[in-house]
Amino acid sequence: MAITQISPGAFPGASPGTTEAAQVPVTVLTGYLGAGKTTLLNRILTEQHGRKYAVIINEFGELGVDNDLVVDTDEEVFEMNNGCVCCTVRGDLIRILGGLMKRRDRFDGIIIETTGLANPAPVAQTFFVDEAVRAKTRLDAIVTVVDAKHVLARLADSHEAADQIAFADVIVLNKTDLVSPAELAEVGQRLRAINRFAVIHHTERAALPIDQVLNRGAFDLARVLEANPDFLTDDEHEHNDEVTSLSFEVENPIDPEKFNAWIGVLLQDKGADLLRTKGILNYAGENRRFAFQAVHMIADGDFIGPWKAGESRISRIVFIGRNLNRPQLRRGFEGCQAA
Amino acid sequence: MSSALSPNLMLETRGVQRDLDAFVVAVRFDRTGRTAAFALGDGTVRLVALADQQTWRTVAVHDGAALDLAPDAAPAGFVSGGDDGSFRRIAADGAVTTIASFGMKWVERVASHPGDKGKGDKAGGLLACAVGKTVHLFDQSGATLKAWPHPSSVTGLAFDARGKRVGASHYNGATLWFVAAKTDSPRKLEWKGSHTGLALNPDGDAVVTAMQENALHGWRLSDGQHMRMSGYPAKTESLSFTRSGKWLATSGADAMVLWPFFGGGPMGKAPTELAGGDGVLCSQVACHPQQEVVAGGFADGLVVLADIPTARILPMAAPDRGAVTALAWSADGRHLAFGTEQGFAAIIDCAER
Numbered sequence: 001m002a003i004t005q006i007s008p009g010a011f012p013g014a015s016p017g018t019t020e021a022a023q024v025p026v027t028v029l030t031g032y033l034g035a036g037k038t039t040l041l042n043r044i045l046t047e048q049h050g051r052k053y054a055v056i057i058n059e060f061g062e063l064g065v066d067n068d069l070v071v072d073t074d075e076e077v078f079e080m081n082n083g084c085v086c087c088t089v090r091g092d093l094i095r096i097l098g099g100l101m102k103r104r105d106r107f108d109g110i111i112i113e114t115t116g117l118a119n120p121a122p123v124a125q126t127f128f129v130d131e132a133v134r135a136k137t138r139l140d141a142i143v144t145v146v147d148a149k150h151v152l153a154r155l156a157d158s159h160e161a162a163d164q165i166a167f168a169d170v171i172v173l174n175k176t177d178l179v180s181p182a183e184l185a186e187v188g189q190r191l192r193a194i195n196r197f198a199v200i201h202h203t204e205r206a207a208l209p210i211d212q213v214l215n216r217g218a219f220d221l222a223r224v225l226e227a228n229p230d231f232l233t234d235d236e237h238e239h240n241d242e243v244t245s246l247s248f249e250v251e252n253p254i255d256p257e258k259f260n261a262w263i264g265v266l267l268q269d270k271g272a273d274l275l276r277t278k279g280i281l282n283y284a285g286e287n288r289r290f291a292f293q294a295v296h297m298i299a300d301g302d303f304i305g306p307w308k309a310g311e312s313r314i315s316r317i318v319f320i321g322r323n324l325n326r327p328q329l330r331r332g333f334e335g336c337q338a339a
Numbered sequence: 340m341s342s343a344l345s346p347n348l349m350l351e352t353r354g355v356q357r358d359l360d361a362f363v364v365a366v367r368f369d370r371t372g373r374t375a376a377f378a379l380g381d382g383t384v385r386l387v388a389l390a391d392q393q394t395w396r397t398v399a400v401h402d403g404a405a406l407d408l409a410p411d412a413a414p415a416g417f418v419s420g421g422d423d424g425s426f427r428r429i430a431a432d433g434a435v436t437t438i439a440s441f442g443m444k445w446v447e448r449v450a451s452h453p454g455d456k457g458k459g460d461k462a463g464g465l466l467a468c469a470v471g472k473t474v475h476l477f478d479q480s481g482a483t484l485k486a487w488p489h490p491s492s493v494t495g496l497a498f499d500a501r502g503k504r505v506g507a508s509h510y511n512g513a514t515l516w517f518v519a520a521k522t523d524s525p526r527k528l529e530w531k532g533s534h535t536g537l538a539l540n541p542d543g544d545a546v547v548t549a550m551q552e553n554a555l556h557g558w559r560l561s562d563g564q565h566m567r568m569s570g571y572p573a574k575t576e577s578l579s580f581t582r583s584g585k586w587l588a589t590s591g592a593d594a595m596v597l598w599p600f601f602g603g604g605p606m607g608k609a610p611t612e613l614a615g616g617d618g619v620l621c622s623q624v625a626c627h628p629q630q631e632v633v634a635g636g637f638a639d640g641l642v643v644l645a646d647i648p649t650a651r652i653l654p655m656a657a658p659d660r661g662a663v664t665a666l667a668w669s670a671d672g673r674h675l676a677f678g679t680e681q682g683f684a685a686i687i688d689c690a691e692r
Contacts, residue, residue, distance in 0.1 A: 071422070072443040074471065076491050078510050081532045081552050091510060091533050091551070092492060099422055099445060102362040102380035103404040130551075131573055 023138040024101070026110045027214055028123050030164045031145030032154050033116030036174040040145055040206035040213070041113055047210055051108040054100050056093070058115045069107055071096055075115060077122045080129060086272050086296040087129070088122040094130045101136045109214060110137065117160050120144075120167035121275070124295045141216040144168035144198075145206065148187050149178040155190065162243040165191055166275045166320045167295075168198040170213060177204045196245045197278075197318055243275065245320040248333045253284035254315050255338040262332050263292070263299065271297030273324070279317035282307070284338035292317070346641070346657035349687050354656075355392040356685040359385060363678025365408035368669040369415050370453055374431045375676050376417045377665070377684050378405035384419060384429050385684070389674060392686060398433045401425060412451040412464025412479045420446030426468045428481070438481040441470045448493065452502035454479070465518060467505055469493035474507050476518065487516050487523065495537030495548065508537035508548045513558070515546065528558045530565065538578035538587065540600060547587060549575035555589065555598075557605070566605055568598055572620070577666070579626040579633070586611075586647060588624040588633045595621050595635040595645060613645040614652050623666040623677070634675055636663025642677050644689070655687055 031037045045053065054069040073092045080087040093112065100110060114123060120142055127139040144164045147154075154161035165171065171191060176184055184202070191200060199216075201208050259281065267274065277294040288303040307313050317333055350356060362380030369376070377385040382401035388394065401421030408419045415431040424441040426449065448469035455463060464479035472492055476485040487507070495508035505516045512529040534548035534556065547557040547566070553574055557566030568589075575591035580600075587598045587605070594615025598605040614621070614635055623636035631647040640660035644653045661681030668675055678684040 070443065071445070074492065076510065078533050078551075081550075089551075094551070095447065095492065095494065096445075099404065099406055099447070102364055102406075103382075103422070 023136060024107070024110055025140035025215055025217075026097075026112060026127070026137050027140050027216075028120065028142045029111060029113045029145070030118060030120050030123075030142065030167070031116065031172075032147060032150070032161055032164070034150070035116075035145040035147040036172070036203075036206040037113060037116075037145045040143075040172060040174075041111065043206055044111065044210050044214065049210060051214075053214075054107045054110045056096055056110065056112045058113065071100070075118065086121070087125060087298060089126040089129050090122050093123065093126050094133055097133050097137055101132075109140070111214075117158075119160055119163050121163070121295055124167060124276075125298050128295060128298045128300050140214070141169040142167050143170045143172060143213050145172045145174055146187075146191065148173055148175045148184060148202075151187055152190060162194055163275060165194045165198075166243045166245075168195055170216060171195070171198045171200045172203055172206060172208065172213070173200055174203045174206050176202045194243045194245065195320055196247070197320070243320065243322055244324055245318060246324050246326055246329060247316060247318045248330050249314050249316040250334055250337055251312075251314055252337040253313070254281045254290075254336050256283050256290075258338075259336040262336055263294075266329075266332060267294055267297045267299060270321075270323075274319060274321040276320045277318065279315070280304075281315045281317075282313040346654035349654065349689075350642075350656040350685055353689070354685050354687040355387070356683065357385075357395055359678070359682040359684050361682050362404070362680050363665045363682060363684055364405050366665040366667045366676045366678050366684070367408050367410050367417060368667060368674065368676070369410045369417060369431060370670060371414045371431075372669045372671050372673075374415065375669070375674065375686055376408060376429065377676070377678050378408035378419050379682070380404045382421060382423070384408070384417065386429070386431070386433055387686060388431075389669070389686070396433055398429055398435060400427055400429060400435055406445060406447050407449045409449045409451045412453050412466055414453075418449050418451060418466055418468075420449045420468050420470075422446075424470075426466075426470075426475075436481075438466065438477060439468070439475060439483070444471045446470050448496035450496045450498055450505070452498040454502055463502075465498065465502060467496060467498070469496045469507065472509070474505065474516070476505065476516075484518075485516075485523070487514075487525070489514060494533075494535045497537055497539050499539045499543055500541045501543070504539075506537050506539050506546055508534040510534065513537055513546055513548050515560075526560075530556045530558075532556075535574065536576065536578060538580055540580050540584045540587070541582060542584035542600075545584075545600060547578060549578060549589075549591075553591065564606070568605055568610070571596070577623045577625075579624045581626045581631055581633070581647070582628055583631070586626070586631070586633075588626050588635075590621045590624050590635075593618050593620055595624055595633055597633065597647065611647070611650070613647070613650055614643045617641075619658075623663045625666045625668055625675075627672050628668050628670055629672045634666055634668065634677075636666045636677055636679075638662040640679055640681075640683070642666070642675075644675075656685060 056071045076092040279292040281290040291304045292301040365378045375387045384398045384400045386396045401423045403422040417429045422445045426439045426446045428436045450467045452465045466477040472489045474487045489509045491510040493507045515526040533551035536549040553571040554569035571591040573591045575589050577590040579588045585601045589596045594612035597611040620638040625634045639658035641658040642655040660683035661679035664680045665678040673690045676686045
C-alpha cells in the first residue's frame with residue numbers, strides 16, 4: 001500500500017470509538033520445521049487454562065489433541081493490486097477469520113500456526129490490510145519458536161529463518177538442553193543481533209507458562225518498547241545483508257506532517273528491506289502518545305493512552321530489517337522534530 | 340396525523356421480528372415461497388412458515404457455524420454449508436439430512452438450481468457447494484455428479500439463470516463450468532488479484548466478481564471484454580442483479596451502488612447511488628425478483644427499499660440493531676427478510692394493500 005499520508009485519523013482503525021475489548025486476540029506461531037511449534041501448540045491446548053482457542057493450522061500440521069475448533073487451511077498468499085511490490089496477504093486467513101467471527105462467542109482467542117518455511121510478513125500484513133479483519137481481531141503477538149541446536153545453520157542457509165526471528169514479539173528458544181552453555185550464549189547473541197526487541201524465553205520441550213505466549217498484547221507498541229531496557233545500546237551490525245535492529249529517540253516533540261512526509265518516502269523506498277518498524281511518538285501539542293507501526297511498506301498508526309504525569313515525553317522509533325543505514329535513519333528521524 | 344413516518348413503520352406494522360442471539364449468516368425463502376429460513380452463527384437454522392409467522396422453529400443443523408444457505412433445488416426446503424465440513428438439507432418440516440461431509444474443510448458456499456421446469460420429472464434440479472479449492476455438483480437427490488478443481492480456494496459460487504453453467508470465483512479470476520459437459524473444459528476468466536465473490540447476469544452475458552481491492556471486475560462473455568468498476572471505500576460483500584439484468588446492485592459504499600448493464604454500460608458510465616448520504620456503509624443488497632426495486636441493508640442496521648427508476652426510498656427498519664448481514668426477497672417479491680450480526684431478524688410483508 002503506497003502510503004501518502006499518515007496523520008491521526010487517516011487510519012480507519014484510529015477512530016476513538018474503536019473498542020479493543022470487542023477484538024479477538026490473534027497469536028501467530030512461526031518457526032522452522034522441527035523447532036517445536038506443534039509441541040508448544042499442544043501444550044497450549046492441553047493446559048487447563050479455562051480459555052477456549054480456535055486454531056488455524058496448515059494442511060501439513062500434525063495436531064495431537066482433540067480441539068473442535070481446529071481449522072485446516074491451505075496458506076494462500078497473494079499480492080495486493082495496489083502498486084506495492086511487497087504487499088502480500090493471506091487470503092485464506094481473511095476468509096477463515098471472517099467465518100470464525102460469526103461464532104465469536106465461543107472462544108477467547110485465535111492461534112495461527114504457519115508452515116515452517118513461511119515468511120511472517122503476509123500474515124502480519126493481513127491484519128493491516130483487510131478492514132473486516134482489523135475491525136474484529138487484533139494481532140496479539142508473533143511468537144517464533146527457535147531450535148537452539150540448529151538455528152545457526154538455518155540462519156546461514158535461508159532468509160526465512162532470519163525473517164521469522166525479525167518479526168517475533170516473543171521468541172521461544174527451544175531445545176536448550178541439546179546445546180552447551182557456550183553454544184546457547186552464541187545463539188542468544190545472534191538472536192539479539194537480529195531482533196533486540198523481542199522477549200526471549202529459554203525452554204526445553206517448549207515448556208513455559210502459556211501466559212508468556214498468549215494474550216501478550218505485544219503488538220501494543222508501548223509495551224514492546226517499555227520491555228526493552230537495552231534500548232539505547234549500540235549495534236555493531238550495519239550496512240550488510242543480515243537482519244539487524246536499530247532504534248533512535250528524540251526529546252523534542254515531533255511534527256506530524258514532517259514525520260508523515262519522511263516515513264512515507266522511507267517506506268516506499270526501503271520498504272522491501274524494512275521488515276518491521278515501530279514507534280511511539282510525542283506529537284507536538286498532543287497529550288496522547290501516537291503509536292506507529294509498519295510491516296514492509298504497510299503502515300498503521302493510532303493514538304494510544306495519554307503520557308503519564310511526570311513521564312519524559314521521548315519519541316522512539318525502532319527498525320528491524322536489512323541494509324539499515326544508521327546515520328541516514330537518524331538524520332531523518334531527527335529532522336521530524338517540530339521547529 | 341403526523342407527516343413524519345417512523346423509519347420502523349413497515350417493521351412495526353407489517354413485520355415479524357425476533358432476537359435470535361446469534362450472527363445471522365444468511366436468509367433465504369424456499370422455492371414454494373411458503374417458508375423463510377435464517378442460518379445462524381450458532382449452527383442452527385430458524386424456519387418460519389409464512390402462513391404462521393409467529394412460530395419460529397429452531398433446527399440444529401451444524402456443529403459450529405452455518406456459513407451459507409440456499410433454497411433446495413426441490414420446491415420446498417433448503418440446503419446449507421457449515422464450518423463442521425457438512426453440506427446438509429433442511430426440509431420445510433425441519434428434518435435434516437446430510438448430503439455430503441468434508442471433514443475439517445469448511446463448506447463455505449452453497450447454491451442450487453431447480454432445473455428445467457418444462458421437462459417434468461426429468462427436471463434435473465442441481466445442488467452445488469464450494470469446499471476449499473473444489474466445487475462439488477450434486478443432482479437433486481444428493482448423488483455426486485462432478486468435483487471441479489480450481490487453482491485456489493473458491494470464494495463465490497452461482498448457477499446461471501438457466502442452470503446450464505456454474506460460476507466460481509477464486510484468485511486470479513473466475514471459472515465457468517458447463518454442467519452437462521461430458522469432458523470438463525471450463526471457460527477460464529482471468530484477472531490478477533483476489534476475487535472474493537461472484538454474480539452472473541440473468542441475461543447470461545456477464546460475470547462480475549468482487550475483489551479484495553475494493554473494486555469489481557467483470558467479463559462480457561460474448562466478446563471477452565473486461566469491465567472494471569472501482570471507487571468503493573470498502574469491500575463489496577453483496578452483489579445482486581435486477582431480474583432484467585439491467586442493473587447490478589452492490590454494497591461496499593455509503594450508498595447502494597448500481598451499475599448500468601445496458602446502453603454500453605457499465606464501461607464509461609457512472610453508477611447510480613441510492614439511499615446514501617448518511618456516511619454509513621451499505622452491507623447488503625437484494626434486488627426485487629420482479630420489479631426494478633432494490634432492498635439495501637446498512638452497517639448500522641438500517642434497511643430501505645429503493646425504486647430504481649425514480650430513486651424513491653422507503654424505509655423498512657431503523658438503525659441500531661447491528662450491521663445487516665443477510666437480506667433476501669421471497670420469489671414472488673412479497674416478503675423481505677433480513678438479519679443482523681447482533682442476531683436481530685425480521686420478515687416484512689411488502690405487498691400492496
